[in-house]
Amino acid sequence: MKKLALISLVAPLAVFAEEAATTAETVTATSGVASLGFGLAVFASAIAIGLIGFSAAAAIGRNPSAKADITSGILLPMVLAEGLGIIAVILAFVK
Numbered sequence: 364m365k366k367l368a369l370i371s372l373v374a375p376l377a378v379f380a381e382e383a384a385t386t387a388e389t390v391t392a393t394s395g396v397a398s399l400g401f402g403l404a405v406f407a408s409a410i411a412i413g414l415i416g417f418s419a420a421a422a423i424g425r426n427p428s429a430k431a432d433i434t435s436g437i438l439l440p441m442v443l444a445e446g447l448g449i450i451a452v453i454l455a456f457v458k
Contacts, residue, residue, distance in 0.1 A: 401455040408448030415441050 419437045423430050 398455070401451045404451035405448050408444050408451065411444035411447075412441060415444065 415437050419433055422433050426433075
């Protein structure tokens with residue numbers, strides 16, 4: 364019974380290894396362009412988060428009593444920019 368369980372765990376790995384060997388040539392040709400694109404996406408996300416944070420800090424510095432309104436106003440753009448960066452990192456490891 365243990366041998367059957369071991370074979371059922373190891374057999375699918377051989378299929379994935381063969382598939383990876385056949386697609387290795389095509390992946391290396393496009394990996395440089397894809398890496399550049401993912402890097403730019405993460406860089407753009409970091410710049411967007413920095414600009415949003417800087418603008419929020421400057422606005423709160425000018426009008427400290429509006430802190431709650433400013434914080435709620437920047438929350439959605441900050442989350443969308445962070446989501447772009449997270450998706451780019453995930454896609455970089457999937458590709």
